[in-house]
Amino acid sequence: MILLLIFLLASLLQQYGTEAESSDVSKLQLSNIKEPNQESVQEKVLTVSGEGMIHSPDFPHTYPRDTMLVWRLVAADNMRIQLTFDENFGLEDPEDGICYDFVEIEDPTEKTILGRWCGSQSAPTSQKSKGSQVIVRFISDEYFPSEPGFCLHYSLLTASEPEATTQPPPSLQGVEELLEAVAVLSTVEDVMKYLEPERWQLDMEELYKPTWHVLGKSFILNRKARGADLNLLREEVRLYSCTPRNYSVSLREELKRTDVIFWPSCLLVKRCGGNCACCSHRCIDCQCVPARVTKKYHEQVLLLRHRGGGRSLQKSMTDVALEHHEECSCVCKDDQD
Helix, strand or coil: CHHHHHEEEEEEEHHHHHHHHHHHHHHHHHHEEEEHHHHCCEEEEEEECCCCECCCCCCCCCCCCEEEEEEEECCCCEEEEEECCCCECCCCEEEEEEEEEEEEEEEEECCCCEEECCCCCCCCCEEEEECCEEEEEEEEEECCCCCCHHHEEEEECCCCCCCCCHHHHHHHCCCCCCCCHCCCCCCCCHHHHCCCCCCCHHHHHCCCCCCCCCCCCCCCCCCCCCCCHHHHHHHHHHHHHEEEEEEEEEHHHHHHHCCCCEEECCCEEEEEECCCCCCCCCCCCCEEEEEEEEEEEEEEEEEECCCCCCEEEEEEEEEEEEEEEEEEEHHHHHHHC
């Protein structure tokens, strides 16, 4: 009886060991499946001594999903790297202004992103490194790969002497100077180009990125939509704060004719009106003034007393010319003075 119990116990232990070994093998197989993507994250260093190219996998055909590739191009210290995109360019289109499949160029010398591109628009413009190195990243998510991908041709340029700048960069300008410069710009894109001309596209993406963690493409409601159109808001101020508006004027006062009677006695004319709060920051008195004036003729009944006296009135039809303001603008009265 004891021998039987020992035999059964040994059989159970052997079966448990076999299952544990099988589980370990499965985990090892899953780990091996993920290794290619982990290896693709590793940075590939290329020494640039002439012309060459880097491209997305399988270019000009559909690139694989869920891929991340990084190239570091290294040239001599006295050389710069010119990057030119092939005309065949196409990655997954952005959603809500965010690129999920993209190629990105970084300048490690100044730790700045020169640009990030996606979609199927025309090929991006050429880029030039400020130092002797440049980093290129290609990332695709697990959804909707596209074609043909991208291809970057690189070549060498001789480093040139830095050009003398007459105006300090925006980061070194005072608040007043920066306010004056930004106030005349028309769109958010123009503001970003002025502040960061070499990475304004990336700044635009960052501006509208969700402030919370995005779990995946299926969580569409968790993406930060471009709610307020800032360009439209600014344009509305320009269009409607100081505009031609309907005003009723007394013809006798407008024409300074107190010896006659007009009928109708009042007319509607377009005259500039509204407030002006967005003149130059240093302006004390900002006024809404006409920028374009036209004269329009209005038919009226004119009643005029006879010079010889009498109780009857001289009646006639006449055309009265009145000024109409077609366009208005905010002008600083201090500047006019």
